[in-house]
Amino acid sequence: MIRYVTRRLIQMVFLFLVFLTVTWFLLYILPGDSVALKYAGNPNIPPQAREVAMERLGLDKPVLIQFRDYMFNFFQGDLGVSFNQYPRPVVDIIAERLPRTLVLFLAALVTYYWAGFVAGKYLAWRRGNRGEMLITVSGVGLYSMFLPFFALMLIWLFSVQLGLLPLSKFLDPEQWRDAPFMANQVFMRLFWVTLAGGIAMFGASFFALRTRSRRLERGLKWGGFVLAAVWILFYWWGTESGQAMRVYAGDIGFHMILPVLTLTLIAFAGVMLLTRSSMLETLREDYILTARAKGLPEGMVRDRHAARTALLPVVTSLVLAVATVIDGGVITEAVFSWPGMGEILISSVLSEDIPVAVGAFSFIGIMALVGHFVVDVLYGLLDPRIRVTEHG
């Protein structure tokens, strides 16, 4: 396992280098003069100043030297300087944006995967001809819903008509006017607390699958849920720092509902349909018949015998889902003006802020790579058949 993980890590680094190289050349080289135009094409700037600016940005050097410098600097944590927000380093912008995106993606990913799996499981179990077509059609309809349109309808319904939820952005500036924290501090805290709760839940349900007694399993599952809930409540109400941040964290959470709901509803149908068909295939296996013949309770056959096997293709699809969630996230961020990585990618690309665009895109690539890696390791843990051996 360790060897497999190291090999995958080396592969990841290599893939990332390829990815970064391609991105850099694509963005730095092809637009030709646009960098110069952006910066020094302004007729009000005298040629000398233009030359100085070009020199300071390193744009006068040969391409390969520029590339070499960029790569060296990249791994020292220097991604250059933004053109639009001039003296501000790109790293700074990304450090500001990344937590916001991570929180949004993680919340959406967890919600929709869980909801989709559970819904698919029950749908397959209660397979009837009535309503089946309706479910498939509405599932496919949701899945291929045009995201900006769907987001728009949700915004219109919940914010404009009902006035329940905020229109866009990630916080309410009025409330934050004399906040003693930076928004990102709250974000990071929110991220870690939720992650800890999520891990508790995941761990409990993981052990629940390993137990033999059904009662213990159920206990563990609910126990994990309750534990996570208690932990979150305790943190925000019990501890001092939690109490101080509670209001602000609540505000961010409030703004997060609609984007997460959009992402969840769109992606959820895909997981549901996949789980359903994978479950239907599993239900045809002989061991399901055996389990039934043994007189095991229905819930046990469904959850322990069928759903566990049916989970595997669904987890495989997580590999693809990582890319889908990032894609969906980029669009969702654009529609909701959620100031995360996707939004900065689009705005920097549209305004030809090349260093920021390369930085944002490479970090989106890193997110995809890491997500992919986590899913692969998870898959190895779940499926004993592909567990990697020492000489594999």
Add this chain to the structure above:
Amino acid sequence: MTNIPPETRTEDPMVSEEISRDVDSWWKIRLALTRRSFRDNWKIFRRNKIGVLGLVIIAFWGIMAVMPTIFFATGFWSPAVYDPVTGLELDPPTRTMTMVERITDPNTEIDQRAVLLDGRIPDTLRVGDTFELPLQPAPPDGRHWLGTDPLGRDILSQLMHGARASFFLGILAAVVTVVIATTIGSMAAYFGGIVDAALMRLADLLIMIPGVAILIVIGAVFTFQLWHLAVVIGILSGFGGTAIVLKSQALAVKVKPFIDAARVAGGSARHIIFYHLIPNVMPLSVLYMMFTVTAAIQSEAILSFLGILNTDTSWGLMMNLARTQGYLLQVADFWWLTIPPGLAVTVLSAAFFLVGRGMDEIVNPRLRRR
């Protein structure tokens, strides 16, 4: 052959007769076989209501895409008014308004209402006067069945032309994908070794990269035309996910005895790949064509919604116009600006997906109802 269900395995007497009549011309046999498999598959497909529903929707949009040509040719629509790009309704419906009160911004001392309406209110108006204000995003009426957009162009005409663009894009992207993916997949499966490893690592990389993000980046570098986008999507998906799926199918075909037979008979690698492997992978690749169409339509709509694509008419562009002109959130008042294009994208891409699912049962016999 285990994957033919019992009811289709029975020899069709008519076809056998057809075949035995002209044994000497191989293409007739091929044709008869193709016809028979098409008929059988259609029978299976028809049983699945989901696929048929998708097909009906696609047919509907297909008709929509052809309509403007007929309308323009018969003179029902005059290009000056109904052209999706340059058309202009010169005589829009007007709303009669009465001046109630002039509002002046105390800070700037500019007449606010005059500014808001592009100064279309003459200065001579006094309180109590009535005047006619032309409505430019006009609601549906007899002349414009779906109303007009803020620039005075017919929405229905744009919708129809958008359908045409979507079909063109989706089908081109799907064809590019399938041509690349079948070739790549079959080659990787047939040669194995280093070819396989290289091609599959490339596919792994492409699968991981979020497609919309990379299209945004590429769109920033090149000025994208519609067909550029189609080719790029085709390449990304052809070298990526689709190639992996088709390769695994090709691997399953490769171990069949007839491949060995072909090799023993002296078939070259090219011959075996193009005459034996690819035809057997084809059904699955047609299935993936449908999914590529869905993805292509969605990507196009998103890119033009964000204003990155360089096209004349598309559904995403219609939403983009509504967005940039500020009508996006006024869904109740200006529904014809956002709902038709948004629904169109959703419905057409869902239709291709539904057809794909219907075809899934043909290609993947394990799913068939027993």
